[in-house]
Amino acid sequence: MACAGHRPDPSLIRRDFLKRTGLLGGSFNPAHGGHRRITRFAIDALGLDEAWWLVSPGNPLKPKAGMAPLAARLASAREQAKRAPIVPTVIEQQLGTRYTVDTLAALKRRYPKREFVWLMGSDNLVEFHRWKDWRRIARTMPIAVIARPGYNADAVASPATAWLRRHTVSAASFRSKGQWSAPALVFMRFDPDPRSATAIRRGDANWASRFEGAGMRDRLTFRQIHPSGDS
Numbered sequence: 001m002a003c004a005g006h007r008p009d010p011s012l013i014r015r016d017f018l019k020r021t022g023l024l025g026g027s028f029n030p031a032h033g034g035h036r037r038i039t040r041f042a043i044d045a046l047g048l049d050e051a052w053w054l055v056s057p058g059n060p061l062k063p064k065a066g067m068a069p070l071a072a073r074l075a076s077a078r079e080q081a082k083r084a085p086i087v088p089t090v091i092e093q094q095l096g097t098r099y100t101v102d103t104l105a106a107l108k109r110r111y112p113k114r115e116f117v118w119l120m121g122s123d124n125l126v127e128f129h130r131w132k133d134w135r136r137i138a139r140t141m142p143i144a145v146i147a148r149p150g151y152n153a154d155a156v157a158s159p160a161t162a163w164l165r166r167h168t169v170s171a172a173s174f175r176s177k178g179q180w181s182a183p184a185l186v187f188m189r190f191d192p193d194p195r196s197a198t199a200i201r202r203g204d205a206n207w208a209s210r211f212e213g214a215g216m217r218d219r220l221t222f223r224q225i226h227p228s229g230d231s
Contacts, residue, residue: 020180022051022144023107024119025100027197029068030076030207031055031088034195038146039086042119045188046144047175050085051119052220053077054103057093066201068208075214076207089220101133104140115180116141121148122155129159138164142174142184149192161185 022042028035031053039051055074058067070090077088097103100118107116118141120128125145128134137143143164145155155161164185174186200207 018115019049020115022048022119025054028073028077031080034193036080045171053088071214072208072211075211089218091220099132101137118143123151125155138183144186147190
């Protein structure tokens, strides 16, 4: 029995009730081993319970030309996530959100017993200040940045980094925190991985045909979502 006035360890409270979940958004056109490798690295480095791959119906900052159907991209993500604590999902389509800031706010409302951290490559941090309401994103949940060759210097010099710099914490410190807070910026060093979706598409322009007829059910949506967007 606890003594009067005893305050339980906040980290133990957190582990009892909250699941630490990384969110990695992208087109996954297609998903590949590089996505899997950086996600597993982030899970280990940050002490996450799992990570969700938010397979985007359409990125407002990317051209639609060359974008495979959502069902094929989700199927490629499911293939890469096998036997890993990774959940590919098209929940963004179900939520009806277009921008990251709205998706993250909706996920926090829907899953109050989870602690989320937004995962991004350093290439995305370079352009982060161009995202819709990027400061509100930073205040919504911590951001963990995974180093990518050729982008790290520009990421460090970016306007978003200048704004977030005073909120920078080490991965070890972040992992050990009993409860997360935002804004928080974590930089993670990672060995270069040469794989890219662009290179895969150049080598196999018809990669999506392997997944023709794939369904779009996933663990978070719980039901079949048709490629047309109707459910």
